[in-house]
Amino acid sequence: xxxxxxxxxxxxxxxITPLQEHMYRVYMGIKHLIPLVEGMIESDRDKxxxxxxxxxxxxxxxxxxxxxxxxxxxxxxxxxxxxxxxxDVLLRQDMIANQAKDISSLIVGxxxxxxxxxxxxxxxxxxxxxxxxxxxxxxINELDELVETGFRGLEVDRVExxxxxxxxxxxxxxxxxEALRQTLFTLESTLAxxxxxxxxxxxxxxxxxxxNAERVGSRLSLMLAR
Numbered sequence: 001x002x003x004x005x006x007x008x009x010x011x012x013x014x015x016i017t018p019l020q021e022h023m024y025r026v027y028m029g030i031k032h033l034i035p036l037v038e039g040m041i042e043s044d045r046d047k048x049x050x051x052x053x054x055x056x057x058x059x060x061x062x063x064x065x066x067x068x069x070x071x072x073x074x075x076x077x078x079x080x081x082x083x084x085x086x087x088d089v090l091l092r093q094d095m096i097a098n099q100a101k102d103i104s105s106l107i108v109g110x111x112x113x114x115x116x117x118x119x120x121x122x123x124x125x126x127x128x129x130x131x132x133x134x135x136x137x138x139x140i141n142e143l144d145e146l147v148e149t150g151f152r153g154l155e156v157d158r159v160e161x162x163x164x165x166x167x168x169x170x171x172x173x174x175x176x177x178e179a180l181r182q183t184l185f186t187l188e189s190t191l192a193x194x195x196x197x198x199x200x201x202x203x204x205x206x207x208x209x210x211x212n213a214e215r216v217g218s219r220l221s222l223m224l225a226r
Contacts, residue, residue, distance in 0.1 A: 016086070016140070016143045018065070018068075018069045018073075019069075019086060019089055019090060019093070019140055019143070020137075020140050020141055020143070021065060022062055022065045022066060022069060022090060022093055022094075023093050023136065023137045023140050023216075024137060025058060025061040025062040025065055025097075026058065026062045026093050026094075026096050026097045026133065026137075027058075027133050027134060027137045028054075028058045028061070029054060029055045029056075029057065029058015029059050029061070029062065029097055029100055029101075030055070030058065030096060030097065030100045030130055030133045030209065031130055031133075031134075032051040032052075032054040032055045032058070032100075033051070033055065033100055033103065033104075033126055033129070033130055033206070033209070034123075034126060034127055034130055035047055035050070035051040036048060036051035036052060036055065036103070036104055036107060037107075037122065037123050037126045038123065039051060040107050040112055040113060040114070041113075041114065041119045041122075041123060043113065048107060048108060049108065051104065052104040052105075052107075052108050055100050055101055055103075055104045056101055056104070058097060058100070059097040059098060059100065059101045062093070062094065062097040063094070063097070066090060066094050069090060070087070070090070073086060073087070085219060085222065085223050088219050089140075089216055089219045089220065092212050092213075092215045092216045092219065093136075093212075093216060095208075095212045096133055096209055096212045096213060096216075099205055099208045099209050099212065100209065102205060103202065103205050103206060103209075106198065106201065106202060106205065107202070110198055112198065112199075112202065114199065115183075115184075115187050115190075115191065117183055117187065118180060118183055118184065118187075118199075121176065121179065121180055121183070122180060122203075122206075124176065125173065125176040125177065125180060125203075125206065125207075126206055128169065128172055128173050128176060128210070129173050129206050129207065129209045129210040129213075130209070131169055132166060132169050132170050132173060132209070132210040132213035132214060133209060133210075133213045135162070135165060135166045135169060135213070135217075136166055136213040136214075136216045136217055138162065139159060139162045139163060139166060139217060139220060140216070140220070142158065142159050142162065143159075143220070159220070160221075163217045163220060163221055166213070166214060166217040167214060167217060169210070170210045170211065170213065170214035170217075173207060173210040174207070174210075177203060177204075177206075177207045180203050181200065181203060184196065184199055184200065184203070
């Protein structure tokens with residue numbers, strides 16, 4: 001009953017407030033990817049485990065919010081945004097949290113480390129991927145204003161600029177990802193084959209965080225266009 005009343009209160013304030021609440025929980029977990037990678041670079045097991053704990057907590061909180069949102073999302077025809085759009089944005093946000101949890105499990109489970117040449121660029125890459133999630137959160141937090149203005153006026157221009165910035169940042173992470181993959185390729189002969197395989201996987205999984213944040217933005221763009 002408490003959960004139902006809570007969700008009803010959220011929808012009473014705004015049909016997209018639950019999405020904002022969910023994305024906030026996602027970001028609260030995802031930001032700990034930075035100390036997680038720092039701990040990997042520094043070979044600091046305690047720092048790694050502390051970061052993993054926070055990532056798992058963020059994923060759990062987001063998952064509980066997702067379940068409540070799906071249960072209580074109105075099915076009526078008079079929502080200012082399409083129910084399918086809300087559920088699709090929710091799915092993308094959930095994928096961000098799940099990916100962070102998988103990244104932490106990979107680093108912890110395999111006691112991963114990187115070649116020295118990759119440490120600094122990989123940390124910068126991780127920071128930029130986390131930036132995309134923060135920018136997606138900031139954009140979603142503007143949707144209340146869009147609902148109030150009927151998805152018209154200056155607020156639409158403001159959100160469109162934020163979405164352009166989100167897309168540009170995600171493109172930066174693509175470039176950084178490719179550079180890391182090229183560096184790893186040049187080092188393959190000096191590393192154990194299994195380490196090479198999992199390092200490529202780690203690079204790709206961190207990149208997935210930014211990709212899904214950008215896909216949240218793409219869905220918001222579609223909402224603006226309707």
